[in-house]
Amino acid sequence: MHSTAASQTRETYTDETVFAAALDYFGGDDLAARVWMNKYALKDSQGRLYERTPDDMHRRIARELARIEARYPKPMSEAEIYGLIKDFRYLVPQGSPMAGIGNPFQIASLSNCFVIGTEGQSDSYGAIMKIDQEQVQLMKRRGGVGHDLSHIRPKGSPVKNSALTSTGLVPFMERYSSSTREVAQDGRRGALMLTVSIQHPDALDFINAKLETGKITGANISVRIDDAFMEAVEHDREYVQQFPVGSDQPAVERTVRAREIWEIIVHNAWQSAEPGVLFWDTIIRESVPDCYADLGFKTISTNPCGEIPLCPYDSCRLLAINLLSYVQDPFTPQARFDFELFRTHVGAAQRVMDDIIDLELEKVEAILGKIGADPETEETKRVERRLWEEIRKKALEGRRTGIGITAEGDMLAALGLRYGSDEGTAFSVEVHKNLALAAYGASVKTARERGAFPLFDAEREKNNPFITRLKEADEKLYYEMLEYGRRNIALLTIAPTGTTSLMTQTTSGIEPVFLPVYKRRRKVNPSDKGVRIDYTDEVGDSWEEYTVFHHQFRVWMAAHGYDPAGEYSPEEIVEMVAASPYHNATSNDVDWVQKVRLQGAVQQWVDHSISVTINLPNDVPEELVGLLYLQAWKSGCKGVTVYRDGSRSGVLVSDTPSKEEKEGETLTAFPLKRPEVLEADVVRFQNNKDKWIAFIGLIDGQPYEIFTGLADDEDGILLPRWVEKGLIIKHRMEGQPSRYDFQFQNKQGYKTTIEGLSHKFNPEYWNYAKLISGTLRHGMPIPKVVELIQSLHLDSEQINTWKNGVVRALKKYIKDGTEVKGQTCENCKGHNLVFQEGCLTCRDCGSSKCG
Structure with a gap:
């Protein structure tokens, strides 16, 4: 349906109405409600909303999947599909399918991710720029x-x-x-x-x-x-x-x-x-x-x-299965995992994923139709058209899917098993073995009804280690695959569930593993896994404040005679947590080598790969990282990533600032006397039509002073564009003001010096630069310096434009994740703003402003 016609036949809702309804749906979790509204609720290009809650979204998805099912023998009904996905309880389509299935307003792929490449000799600017264009063409349609x-x-x-x-x-x-x-x-x-x-x-x-x-x-x-x-x-x-x-x-x-x-x-x-x-x-x-x-x-x-x-031009749609939902009588001595129901739902999930491939092919046809209708010349559109034709070809030939899991840590806790223990690892492997056998069995059954993927050849696969493993575990499945083929070339993965986990945690218990139970957790991206829980931290006056952060802990409380809505002291909560299955199962408690072995053991039953991060405390030695990488290789892992607490801003950070400092407010311990030589960054920016250059003197990587002047001008600062680093050298001359020179090393290795940076300034700019340098040298935090500069009301448009360029130059030094107070997101009007790579980024809706 054309988007204009579609918008005329659907009921629309205001932002306020949708947010209120979604807030109620998510049990008061305003962040989950806002993320769903901004990222996944059906909307048109004018921002008009057509869904009030995720239930509307789930009905939209079920309706489209049932339409595809009707093409094939023994179709699942819309009601059956809806029962599987409603309330995020069992099957959870990931971001791109949630946003795109049944969406007539957006011409976008349902694939979450793609790989691109050029066959044959491709070491040329032509090949490099072709890949560059293909990358952009995919990203504009929401693909990684x-x-x-x-x-x-x-x-x-x-x-x-x-x-x-x-x-x-x-x-x-x-x-x-x-x-x-x-x-x-x-x-x-x-x-x-x-x-x-x-x-x-x-x-x-x-x-x-x-x-x-x-x-x-x-x-x-x-x-x-x-x-x-x-x-x-x-x-x-x-x-x-x-x-x-x-x-x-x-x-x-x-x-x-x-x-x-x-x-x-x-x-x-x-x-x-x-x-x-x-x-x-x-x-x-x-x-x-x-x-x-x-x-x-x-x-x-x-x-x-x-x-x-x-492979090049292949892609994958993702869906997660909520393992916690298959635990009967969770957090009790009678807790058990319903393997029969689990295997039944895995079979349905694989069938649904195959339906989503058909929906993706429809989306690709729509994209190709749009390209054909675009007014550009055929030569301009050639790369984009060929890209989507290749993607269509790979989807048809391989019909690749990506079923994974979520809430594994909560599943183990609900069964009374500790994550990382030998018992917990053995149970996880059994779950993933059942998942692999059920998914491959469903793909064989679907091939019998719908046909195998066109390239299927059992002879080619007979010595593959994964296929051999399936044969050893279930010979009947293997011989049926020889007879009927398989519908999908590869089926399984474990992907990070990101904002999907955020939205599902308050409705069905799906959430990142081991979410902390205290209020400061909001400072860390809710999709992070294994973040340390500091149970001795202040947790506030009432348990009600923490319900959105750890729904499953409340389930455990109710199962053990506690009132989840009651008020408890920090000491009482610490005591309860120590008695729960989450105790000794956080990222800092788990034996890291054991976690790597768990990943390797589970990897034996995942035909693609596993996105798992080993989260380490800040004080671990480098040797441990090497040991973990080596163990990962020996354990059969396909890949591994390590995050040490604080090693990269905004990725994994401890939630509790030290008593000596608060995040974003630390005074830099600069020396009282300026060193004669400072390392310096070179930053270029535009001031109206003039090109300017800034030299930022650094101590321990933090801005200490700033010089700016005209670039590429006979009266300005002449500097090759490739120069990005150098030294600022202070010369003290008796009876005269100090002189500041910039020195860099040219491509032949010789030192080149530009004398008298300060003399390159218009005096008015020089005075403002001295003011800014003064605030830097006295330790004012960079966000406060930026705020101060932005608040200056200067006399001319030109100097105000220069001021904005200085702000952009300094923003790159603001630590990622630094919170911004007193400003509102221009997109969603929220207040949950942080700096990320120098840009003002909204955590609620994801929009970013770098100006």
Whole structure:
């Protein structure tokens, strides 16, 4: 239905009406209500809302799935489907399917994630820019994107253009990162994964690329590590890097000490939570789709969260199954897991996922129709059209799905099992084994009714380790698959459930594992998993304040004779928590090596991959990170990421500020006397039509002073555009004012000095710069400095524009996650604002303003 016609035939609701209804639906959780309203409720391009609560959304989804079911034998009814998804109780379609299924107002894909790439020789600007455009085209339709850079020539390689030699990987990492940030403006989604093989000669540059603050902020990065490298690390042997990667006749070879590179990977992961590692030989060896590599299904990279290794132009829709809902008599001695109901629902989930592929194909046709109707020339539209044609082809040929789970930690707690214990691990493995067998059984049954995926060939798959495992566990299933084929090329994953978990926690108990029970939890992204619970923290006056943060703890209270709505002292709550199954099961309590072994054991029953983060306290040594990575490889994990508390702002942070400081209000301990030499960042900005440049002197990475002046002008500051770092040197001259010079190292390694920064200023600008530098030097927090500058009402439009440029230059130094008081989101009018990578970001609706 055309969006205009659709809007004329539907009832609309005001924001106030929808928010009130959603707030009631979510039991008073205003954040969940607002996120659902802004991200998933049906709306048109004018922002008119057509759904009051998630129940309307679930009926919309059930209606569309039933329409697809009617095409096939033995269809499920709309009522059956609705019963499975209502209240987020059993089956939970993830973000893109929730927002897009049955949505006539938005031309967007239902896929959560994609991988792109170019076959054959692709080390050219043409190929690089083609990938750049494809990345943007997918992100504008709400998709996360991954692609691999191993095809790009290493730094210093000869090229047949005016540059003569290649720049290597890092500049292209910056290009792709910038494209992500560009398309993500105004709240639009853009998530990117960049990968490279450890065999590539520039792998170390890739590993170090994000260490510099503000660089490549629009991408996650992971290294594809092969078994040969890991064995070289383990035995302290040399390792040969080469280009082309994997070639029998490489043009470039370089011998390195594997352990030296390994130590850098470990250090960077310990320090800044990246890069992640992908154990590539394990991924390829276990991959069922790679049995069809020669037919276009060769895995080359993963999606941004790492749980879906994909071939170029393949994509995946995601759905989670709420494990907690299958626990009967939870939190009691009689608690048990209903495996029969679970297996029945897994079968239904796999059928639903196959229906969603048909819905996705309809969406792709709509996208192609829009491209055809766009007024641009065919040449302009060629890349976008070809992209979606390739995506349609892969969806038809493979019919890939992505069923996962959520609430595993709560399931174990409800059964009286501790997460990370031997008993808990054994039970988790049994659940995932049942999930794999039920899903593959359903795919075989669907193939019998609807036909197998077109490329299915049992002979190709007969030696695949995952398929062999299925055969050993259920021979009847295996031989039925030989007879009827399978409907889907690959089926299973474990993905982070993100905002879906936030919305489901108050309706059915689905939530991030081990949510803290105290009010300060709001400062951490609700999708984080395994965040430490500090039970000795002040928890407030009444339990009512915490119901939205830990619904399942209230269930445990009721099962053990406590009144969930009662008032309790902090000491009483601490005592209750210590008696609950959540005790000793937080991220800091779990044996981290045991968690890695759990991931490896579960991975045996997941045909794609698992997005799991090992969360560590701040004081762990680097050696532990290396040990965990090594154990992950040996345990059969396909990938692993480590976050150390505080290693990356806004990812995993302790909720309790120390007594000496409050978040965002710490006074920097600058020396009383200015050092003669300061490290400096160079920031360029526009002031009306003039180009300006700012030199920001730093102490311990924090702004201490700022100089600004005209750039690219005969009376201004002449500086090559590639210069981003240098030194500000103070010269004291007897009887004269001090002079400040800027010094940088040119490309030949020689020092170049620009004398007299202060003399490059218009006196009025110089006076304001001295005011700003004074506030910095005396330790005023950067957010307060920005607020002060923004509040200045200066005399001319030109100097006000200059002021805005200085604000933009300083914002990059504000710690991610810093809360903003007294401002309102322009999009949703909420007040839950934080700084993220220098941009003002709304936690409620996700919109971002970087100006």
